[in-house]
Amino acid sequence: MNVPLLDLKAQYQAIKPEIDAAVQAVFESQYFILGPQVKACEEAVAAYSQAAYGCGVSSGTDALLIALMNEGIGPGDEVITTPYTFFATAGSIARTGARPVFVDIEADTYNMNAAQIEARITPHTKAIMVVHLYGLMADMDPVMEIANRHQLIVIEDAAQAIGAEYKGRRAGSIGDYGCFSFFPSKNLGGAGDGGMVVSQDEGKAAKLKVMRNHGMQPKYYNQFIGGNFRLDALQAAVINVKLKYLDDWSRARQANALRYNQLFEESGIGSDQIGLPWMPRCTNPAYQGECGCRHIFNQYVIRSLKRDALRDHLKDLGIGTEIYYPVPLHVQQCFEDLGYKAGDFPESERAAAETLALPIYPELSDEQAAAVVSAIKGFIG
Numbered sequence: 001m002n003v004p005l006l007d008l009k010a011q012y013q014a015i016k017p018e019i020d021a022a023v024q025a026v027f028e029s030q031y032f033i034l035g036p037q038v039k040a041c042e043e044a045v046a047a048y049s050q051a052a053y054g055c056g057v058s059s060g061t062d063a064l065l066i067a068l069m070n071e072g073i074g075p076g077d078e079v080i081t082t083p084y085t086f087f088a089t090a091g092s093i094a095r096t097g098a099r100p101v102f103v104d105i106e107a108d109t110y111n112m113n114a115a116q117i118e119a120r121i122t123p124h125t126k127a128i129m130v131v132h133l134y135g136l137m138a139d140m141d142p143v144m145e146i147a148n149r150h151q152l153i154v155i156e157d158a159a160q161a162i163g164a165e166y167k168g169r170r171a172g173s174i175g176d177y178g179c180f181s182f183f184p185s186k187n188l189g190g191a192g193d194g195g196m197v198v199s200q201d202e203g204k205a206a207k208l209k210v211m212r213n214h215g216m217q218p219k220y221y222n223q224f225i226g227g228n229f230r231l232d233a234l235q236a237a238v239i240n241v242k243l244k245y246l247d248d249w250s251r252a253r254q255a256n257a258l259r260y261n262q263l264f265e266e267s268g269i270g271s272d273q274i275g276l277p278w279m280p281r282c283t284n285p286a287y288q289g290e291c292g293c294r295h296i297f298n299q300y301v302i303r304s305l306k307r308d309a310l311r312d313h314l315k316d317l318g319i320g321t322e323i324y325y326p327v328p329l330h331v332q333q334c335f336e337d338l339g340y341k342a343g344d345f346p347e348s349e350r351a352a353a354e355t356l357a358l359p360i361y362p363e364l365s366d367e368q369a370a371a372v373v374s375a376i377k378g379f380i381g
């Protein structure tokens with residue numbers, strides 16, 4: 001059975017009339033830069049994320065970059081983050097001229113290990129960029145406690161976590177800035193690149209809006225050096241339609257995750273053979289509210305010591321998978337000058353060698369999920 005990693009055509013078919021009408025309306029208006037669709041999108045995404053203000057930007061990467069620029073972070077500064085994430089997290093830090101300083105992840109959640117942050121703080125540290133990987137929020141209480149004590153800015157890379165919750169609080173709403181991506185493969189994907197920065201702070205939010213438009217206010221008077229980081233009206237129109245469906249899609253992803261867990265259990269595959277994702281108990285509706293955590297499963301990621309062979313086996317059977325991410329950032333060639341070496345962050349390196357993302361998209365059928373687990377069972381023998 002063919003099981004793609006992601007099936008965006010299935011999602012489009014389900015909402016095609018609405019999307020097509022929204023796109024058509026933008027063309028009729030010829031209002032492509034900022035304007036009412038972008039404003040509506042900013043208000044809706046901010047409200048959805050329990051944040052006061054939203055600023056639509058050109059991508060998730062630019063969301064991270066503009067948040068750093070908004071704080072004047074640059075050469076001589078250090079920003080603490082994780083090496084087990086998409087490149088943009090540390091890439092945005094390095095692009096400002098600041099230095100990414102890594103701490104390792106937790107083996108079970110794949111998120112930054114907050115217990116290691118404090119030892120990396122120096123007089124140059126300006127911010128912590130925390131990532132909510134795969135749709136599960138990082139342990140924010142200790143991160144915020146440390147940041148408050150040392151007066152550090154907290155930027156949440158919530159590109160994979162829109163709508164995720166930590167003790168009842170949404171991704172992006174806890175730190176100084178929350179950064180989202182509308183890249184098509186994210187849970188709330190546009191028809192191209194797009195992103196959003198949210199903040200609870202009126203002053204920071206107002207500055208972001210000037211920063212994303214060349215630092216220009218009023219027109220042709222530049223207060224500081226910003227850039228063109230604007231969200232397209234077309235993307236905003238698509239996001240405005242899709243946001244209404246996001247909770248349905250997140251619930252479908254959670255149901256698929258629980259189905260996988262059950263199928264693995266029934267198959268008799270041991271946890272020594274395949275490691276399953278860490279599940280907050282209340283992701284299961286039966287436990288709703290117990291710990292207030294909500295995993296939105298941008299990815300369902302398993303572990304195997306024979307990961308690469310398993311991936312080849314699944315590919316031969318028509319099952320799509322992906323490795324997020326095969327090379328931790330501290331050993332990327334472009335970061336050689338940071339002076340890190342293999343062995344510095346053992347949990348990140350082990351995750352990079354062992355993890356595999358399975359299809360988890362909302363439209364995945366029971367038969368497809370069963371086919372994935374039975375193919376893995378066949379590999380294990």
Ligand SMILES: *Cc1c(COP(=O)(O)O)cnc(C)c1O
Pocket residue numbers: 059060061062085086088089131157159160180181182183193194195
């Ligand atoms: C996707 C992603 C980004 C970058 O988002 P783009 O919209 O592709 O620029 C940043 N961080 C993480 C963790 C991501 O998954």
